[in-house]
Amino acid sequence: xxxxxxxxxxxxxxxxxxxxxxxxxxxxxxxxxxxxxxxxxxxxxxxxxxxxxxxxxxxxxxxxxxxxxxxxxxxxxxxxxxxxxxxxxxxxxxxxxxxxxxxxxxxxxxxxxxxxxxxxxxxxxxxxxxxxxxxxxxxxxxxxxxxxxxxxxxxxxxxxxxxxxxxxxxxxxxxxxxxxxxxxxxxxxxxxxxxxxxxxxxxxxxxxxxxxxxxxxxxxxxxxxxxxxxxx
Amino acid sequence: xxxxxxxxxxxxxxxxxxxxxxxxxxxxxxxxxxxxxxxxxxxxxxxxxxxxxxxxxxxxxxxxxxxxxxxxxxxxxxxxxxxxxxxxxxxxxxxxxxxxxxxxxxxxxxxxxxxxxxxxxxxxxxxxxxxxxxxxxxxxxxxxxxxxxxxxxxxxxxxxxxxxxxxxxxxxxxxxxxxxxxxxxxxxxxxxxxxxxxxxxxxxxxxxxxxxxxxxxxxxxxxxxxxxxxxxxxxxxxxxxxxxxxxxxxxxxxxxxxxxxxxxxxxxxxxxxxxxxxxxxxx
Numbered sequence: 269x270x271x272x273x274x275x276x277x278x279x280x281x282x283x284x285x286x287x288x289x290x291x292x293x294x295x296x297x298x299x300x301x302x303x304x305x306x307x308x309x310x311x312x313x314x315x316x317x318x319x320x321x322x323x324x325x326x327x328x329x330x331x332x333x334x335x336x337x338x339x340x341x342x343x344x345x346x347x348x349x350x351x352x353x354x355x356x357x358x359x360x361x362x363x364x365x366x367x368x369x370x371x372x373x374x375x376x377x378x379x380x381x382x383x384x385x386x387x388x389x390x391x392x393x394x395x396x397x398x399x400x401x402x403x404x405x406x407x408x409x410x411x412x413x414x415x416x417x418x419x420x421x422x423x424x425x426x427x428x429x430x431x432x433x434x435x436x437x438x439x440x441x442x443x444x445x446x447x448x449x450x451x452x453x454x455x456x457x458x459x460x461x462x463x464x465x466x467x468x469x470x471x472x473x474x475x476x477x478x479x480x481x482x483x484x485x486x487x488x489x490x491x492x493x494x495x496x497x498x499x500x
Numbered sequence: 501x502x503x504x505x506x507x508x509x510x511x512x513x514x515x516x517x518x519x520x521x522x523x524x525x526x527x528x529x530x531x532x533x534x535x536x537x538x539x540x541x542x543x544x545x546x547x548x549x550x551x552x553x554x555x556x557x558x559x560x561x562x563x564x565x566x567x568x569x570x571x572x573x574x575x576x577x578x579x580x581x582x583x584x585x586x587x588x589x590x591x592x593x594x595x596x597x598x599x600x601x602x603x604x605x606x607x608x609x610x611x612x613x614x615x616x617x618x619x620x621x622x623x624x625x626x627x628x629x630x631x632x633x634x635x636x637x638x639x640x641x642x643x644x645x646x647x648x649x650x651x652x653x654x655x656x657x658x659x660x661x662x663x664x665x666x667x668x669x670x671x672x673x674x675x676x677x678x679x680x681x682x683x684x685x686x687x688x689x690x691x692x693x694x695x696x697x698x699x700x701x702x703x704x705x706x707x708x709x710x711x712x713x714x715x716x717x718x719x720x721x722x723x724x725x726x727x728x729x730x731x732x733x734x735x736x737x738x739x740x741x742x743x744x745x746x747x748x749x750x751x752x753x754x755x756x757x758x759x760x761x762x763x764x765x766x767x768x769x770x771x772x773x774x775x776x777x778x779x780x781x782x783x
Contacts, residue, residue: 317582338585338586339583339584339585339586339588340585340657341542341583341588342653342656342657342661342705343656343676343680343698343705343708344540344541344542344543344680344682344708345542345649345652345653345656345680346541346542346649346650346653347542347582347583348653348654348657350657350658365654365657365658367650367653367654369733
């Protein structure tokens, strides 16, 4: 309480200089305005004027992201913030217009490091690096990334409450070639590619000098061959 | 941009000035730093030391009208706090002009003549809707006599303006619900609406005009009501401008228009945003 009084006192002092030329009746409003700003900030809410493209919100309990944003202000009317919003769980997009007085829930997203443990049917099971708690991700959520998950790989999983929303793999993974046509000796061209099967059966294009048993690095972001790490 | 934006702006400004000189308008300069900005509910002035930056030259132009200058225009920078987007910049160029003895429909004729003068190849066809007609057609309700601010603003940007964009060309939206009259006078034969229009080209709002309110008592009441509303929204409440209110007592019946020059240039250049139109946009 003391600090509140101090703030009020402090702001009265500063504002007095700014408002000496204004009519007396209105001084109170101006001071109140500035003073209340210091008490209003709810850290769990965004004001409409904070909204922008890419911002994550919680709407009806679901994590959402603003994919398109437009500031609009008709004639003498109020500022309106027109958003296209994507539900990060269902993938659905919808339009929503916020007035400047409206507030929106922030979305508490937490990402934590996990280590891959084992596959259980369609599910990939990871364990928390600190607590050893398990997290299960369906292969649908993993998409093409599932082909590059290897034993003991450390990944980053993004959660909303206890729901896993997204996974980030290390940018590069090392894997062994299980099967491919033998390469022509001495041919080090990297622009001529051939198919090769990885240890997990996934097929990838590699340069023709790569042989069975070679260890290669793959860029997990686009799933392409990066370079050879060791000869088999 | 295919055109040089500075040369383009210069050429258009010459045409605009020529149009007004030709019609015996006097170009005026009025203060940019004000002690008391115009009190409007949703327009916020940028503080500037112990002053504010103007949001429009309106208050001074009306004092000039009251002092016996019947035809005046000004082109200059105006400032609106927190307005930024593809069609907004916190600092922008406003063209504002007033004509004693005219009403809002006289001003419409002059505005469309001015646009045809500077944008000869535009070939615009103007369609006129009252607010009641446009809202009944595109939003399914009539705000006149049944005004709801939130519903009005949201339907305007989500339904009516997109419909104007689809129609294309020039559209006039006129006779606003009296609650959205701002500084315009009530229509004598229909007090539910005010003599105000907004002009759109391709769905983009370009200009606002009034038959100006010259009743000082009514203006005072509107300012007081606006002050209450601003207080409720926790916005800065500006004091009443007594000099302005006194000058309204002598002000002749007049029409006035405010037009966003940057948006006009944007439309003429076929651009989608103000980015290529305003120099030093990122400031």
